[in-house]
Amino acid sequence: MAVWIDEQGTIVRPAESAGIERSPLRDMEVPDGLPERIDRMFREVKKIPDDAENYRAAIVDWVEHGAASSFVLSPDEVVSRSLPRGDDEARAAACFELGEYLRRTAATPVLGQAAAVPWWREAHRLYPSNWTYKRQAWTLVTTPEGATENDLMQGPNDVYEGNWLDDVIAGGGGEAYTVVARL
Amino acid sequence: MILQTLDALDPEVFAERTGWHAKPEGMCSGEVCVPAPGALRADSTLDVALAARHLGMPVIHDETHGVWAIGPATTNGHALTTAVAADPVLATRDGQLFRLSSLLGRKVLLVAWSSY
Numbered sequence: 001m002a003v004w005i006d007e008q009g010t011i012v013r014p015a016e017s018a019g020i021e022r023s024p025l026r027d028m029e030v031p032d033g034l035p036e037r038i039d040r041m042f043r044e045v046k047k048i049p050d051d052a053e054n055y056r057a058a059i060v061d062w063v064e065h066g067a068a069s070s071f072v073l074s075p076d077e078v079v080s081r082s083l084p085r086g087d088d089e090a091r092a093a094a095c096f097e098l099g100e101y102l103r104r105t106a107a108t109p110v111l112g113q114a115a116a117v118p119w120w121r122e123a124h125r126l127y128p129s130n131w132t133y134k135r136q137a138w139t140l141v142t143t144p145e146g147a148t149e150n151d152l153m154q155g156p157n158d159v160y161e162g163n164w165l166d167d168v169i170a171g172g173g174g175e176a177y178t179v180v181a182r183l
Numbered sequence: 184m185i186l187q188t189l190d191a192l193d194p195e196v197f198a199e200r201t202g203w204h205a206k207p208e209g210m211c212s213g214e215v216c217v218p219a220p221g222a223l224r225a226d227s228t229l230d231v232a233l234a235a236r237h238l239g240m241p242v243i244h245d246e247t248h249g250v251w252a253i254g255p256a257t258t259n260g261h262a263l264t265t266a267v268a269a270d271p272v273l274a275t276r277d278g279q280l281f282r283l284s285s286l287l288g289r290k291v292l293l294v295a296w297s298s299y
Contacts, residue, residue, distance in 0.1 A: 003268075005291040009284060011266045018294065059292060066290075075266035082263035085255065091241040094254030098243055101185045101250065115248060132297060139299040150299055 004062060004072075012062075012072045014082040016181040019052035020059070026050045041153065041165050047174030051181065058183050071183060081182070092127035095119045099137075113140065117159060124160065129171065134162055184253040189242070191228030202269045203238060203256065205229055210238055213265030217258055 002018030005011055030042045062069040073081065083089075099119035106112030120137040127133060138154035142163075154164040168177055184200045186192070194205035203210045209218040219237035222230050231253065235242050239257035244250075258264055268291075270284045283291070 001295045003291075003293040005268045005283075005286075005293060007288050007290060009268045009270075009287050011263070011268050014263055015295075063290065078266040079259070079261055079263045082261045084260060085257055085262045086260060087239070087241065087257055090239070090254040090257045091243065092254075094241050094243040094252040097185065097254075098245060098250065098252035101252070102245065102248055115245075119243075119245070132299075135297065135299040152299075154299075 004059075006067065006072075010075065011078050012067075013181075014073075014078050016081075017051075017178050018055055018181065019050065020056040022050050022052045023048075037155065037165060038153070040169075044165065044168050044174035044177075048177045049175065049180045051183075054183055055181055058181075088126045089130075092123040092130065092133060095123040095126065096133050099123065103140075121160060124162065131177075134160070134167065135164065138163060186231065186251045186253065187249065189231045189251055191224065191226070192231050194223065194227070194229045197229050197231065197234065199272070201240075201253070201256070203234070205234070210234055212256075213267030215258075215264045 001015045002013075003011060003015050004013040025045050026048065028042070028046065030039060030046070034042070058069075058071040062071055066072075096119070099116035102115035102119070103109075103112035106115055117137075120133065123130070123133045124137070135154055137160060138157065139150045139152075141157050141159045142154050143149075143151040156163045156166070168174060171177070184197075198204040202212045204212070205219070205223045206216065207223075209216045210222060211217075217237055219234055222234040222237060224230055232242060234240075235253055241254040241257075243252040243254065245252075255262070256264065268283065270282060272280050272282050275281050283293075
């Protein structure tokens with residue numbers, strides 16, 4: 001996600017998907033013989049839209065032309081293009097923040113996780129298309145204790161209803177995973 | 184915004200954490216003001232529940248842990264009500280405080296990424 005802010009402190013592009021380098025995951029060869037679930041995950045990842053080259057060019061254009069850049073939006077456009085936020089989305093934000101706070105401040109990690117889960121489940125229910133709320137919660141239950149890296153598979157678990165692969169497929173597949181910035 | 188109580192809150196704290204400033208004309212963010220009669224008390228503290236109601240901010244309570252979470256405003260159906268950038272104070276990697284407005288006069292590309 002990126003936000004563009006001009007020299008006067010005015011947002012000229014609201015939060016949007018942003019990349020400046022095409023992910024190698026889009027062009028990877030999926031090797032034969034992978035476990036079915038991993039194979040399916042890789043194939044969905046390859047379908048995720050990637051417009052990094054155009055987005056990088058837009059940034060460069062803004063740097064060179066400033067307010068005259070065709071990628072600069074008016075204040076009204078900035079507001080109208082910002083993410084939808086109704087009562088459910090706002091409640092989900094509060095629930096997610098509350099869960100994060102409880103997890104961070106609990107006496108022990110186990111207590112923190114137990115306190116956070118109900119609020120994060122509620123955030124998922126209220127705002128099912130928000131990947132941040134879901135992936136952050138999933139990875140905390142699917143990453144093995146002591147692991148040095150987060151579990152990016154975020155597979156089925158007994159704490160939350162969803163998981164990465166099944167939710168991606170249910171949401172329309174990798175093609176629908178990211179909303180490409182409207183340049 | 185996480186609070187331990189909904190009792191009187193310093194309006195400056197509310198503004199720092201939500202971007203909404205209590206002014207005589209109402210609760211204001213950038214050029215947008217929402218009438219909020221009664222939110223700013225005579226003793227100059229803020230009635231958080233009332234301010235939240237005027238701004239369409241959900242108020243979530245965890246009774247077990249005695250904390251409240253105030254969600255973002257929903258005054259216009261969008262995440263932003265104004266194109267005026269917020270001015271958060273963030274911690275740098277070496278623990279120093281950094282205010283976004285310190286970059287006024289320069290273009291800013293604010294990038295966020297996920298840790299999961």
